[in-house]
Amino acid sequence: MQGQGEWHENLIRFNFLQEDAEAILSIPLPKTCHQDSLIWHYDKKGTYTVKSGYQVALKLKYYDLPSCSENQSTWWNYVWNLSVPSKIRIFLWKALRELLPTQSNLNNRKILDRSWCFRCSVAKEDCFHALVGCRFAKKVWKLMPFSHCLKFTQHTSFSCFVQSAMKSLNRTEVEFLTVVSWFIWKERNNHLHNNKFERPEQTFSKAESFLEVYQATTRNKASPHVQLPMPSSTAIWSPPGSGLKLNVDATVNNQKGQAGLGCIIRNSSGAVMAAASTKRACLGSVEVAEALAILEGIHLAKESGLHLTLIESDSANVVSYISKKTSFRGELGWILDEILHFVDRDSDCKIQFAPRSCNLAAHNLAKLALSTSEPLFWLEEVPKEIEIWL
Numbered sequence: 001m002q003g004q005g006e007w008h009e010n011l012i013r014f015n016f017l018q019e020d021a022e023a024i025l026s027i028p029l030p031k032t033c034h035q036d037s038l039i040w041h042y043d044k045k046g047t048y049t050v051k052s053g054y055q056v057a058l059k060l061k062y063y064d065l066p067s068c069s070e071n072q073s074t075w076w077n078y079v080w081n082l083s084v085p086s087k088i089r090i091f092l093w094k095a096l097r098e099l100l101p102t103q104s105n106l107n108n109r110k111i112l113d114r115s116w117c118f119r120c121s122v123a124k125e126d127c128f129h130a131l132v133g134c135r136f137a138k139k140v141w142k143l144m145p146f147s148h149c150l151k152f153t154q155h156t157s158f159s160c161f162v163q164s165a166m167k168s169l170n171r172t173e174v175e176f177l178t179v180v181s182w183f184i185w186k187e188r189n190n191h192l193h194n195n196k197f198e199r200p201e202q203t204f205s206k207a208e209s210f211l212e213v214y215q216a217t218t219r220n221k222a223s224p225h226v227q228l229p230m231p232s233s234t235a236i237w238s239p240p241g242s243g244l245k246l247n248v249d250a251t252v253n254n255q256k257g258q259a260g261l262g263c264i265i266r267n268s269s270g271a272v273m274a275a276a277s278t279k280r281a282c283l284g285s286v287e288v289a290e291a292l293a294i295l296e297g298i299h300l301a302k303e304s305g306l307h308l309t310l311i312e313s314d315s316a317n318v319v320s321y322i323s324k325k326t327s328f329r330g331e332l333g334w335i336l337d338e339i340l341h342f343v344d345r346d347s348d349c350k351i352q353f354a355p356r357s358c359n360l361a362a363h364n365l366a367k368l369a370l371s372t373s374e375p376l377f378w379l380e381e382v383p384k385e386i387e388i389w390l
């Protein structure tokens with residue numbers, strides 16, 4: 001670090017690869033001194049737990065699987081919104097994550113002493129083998145009307161197989177594929193545990209009629225798993241009863257590693273006292289950006305000589321962390337500490353959640369920040385493009 005609140009950019013660029021240097025330089029720094037501490041960055045609070053360690057270990061083991069929390073969330077959203085019963089969606093999720101109790105998985109967990117397929121004994125039974133690679137499964141897949149789009153080799157996992165199939169299948173076909181996989185798994189369990197056998201044609205036609213009946217009964221109803229849009233909120237911003245109210249908001253540009261921060265302070269008659277539109281380095285955590293916006297607003301008030309009585313943010317999580325004094329390590333930790341330091345000292349200043357519709361001026365100031373190169377400040381006025389949101 002160079003002085004307070006700034007990275008020694010040249011030194012970092014000299015010592016690290018470009019990608020790492022950019023990541024380091026995107027970490028926001030406090031303006032005051034804080035003690036260094038080791039943090040576990042896979043956990044939101046920065047503290048190691050066995051649960052988070054286990055999740056990281058799973059990810060390392062199955063590194064080719066998309067993660068719910070990362071950039072493939074759209075892919076998982078697609079899976080969760082398939083029009084099939086929820087038990088089948090859960091089954092698919094488990095299969096994609098290699099979590100079904102296959103012989104290989106049970107062997108890994110030391111429950112079984114063998115991992116070979118009980119049916120053909122020519123390969124280890126993992127999710128791919130049980131659902132696709134084993135000869136019984138292959139015979140079922142060959143009956144599919146789109147079997148020419150399915151590739152049975154070149155895959156190392158069931159997740160690979162599904163992702164490759166999804167490139168050439170439409171949504172209805174993916175739903176069919178999901179239900180067929182589930183019936184293959186059911187047949188496999190019946191075979192293994194009850195010694196009951198089916199022909200591939202039987203499994204296929206069971207899957208086909210099951211899906212037909214399910215989709216016919218749900219077609220005219222709203223799918224239970226599809227979230228209907230909520231009616232838009234009609235609440236609007238209201239002035240504080242007395243004193244000064246600060247509204248803040250943040251918007252994150254992940255590609256540039258930047259957060260736009262918007263802050264506006266108004267009095268009890270709604271008149272603007274001060275406003276700011278600034279940009280800060282941010283690694284992409286929306287909560288960090290929202291917390292930074294609150295801190296920025298507090299600094300704006302201090303520098304303008306204004307005494308705040310109320311702070312409003314539209315991040316319910318960040319407001320709750322502050323109210324409950326939740327402790328975090330890492331950057332969220334020091335930002336919340338600085339906010340709490342201010343709120344505790346100014347005992348008449350309260351912080352509360354406000355819905356987006358009550359926070360439009362701050363929201364648009366945050367958006368404006370990402371489109372300008374310099375930080376912008378105003379006293380007793382705001383620019384024309386923000387006035388319409390007051």
Ligand SMILES: [Zn+2]
Pocket residue numbers: 117118119120121122123129133134135
């Ligand atoms: Zn087999």
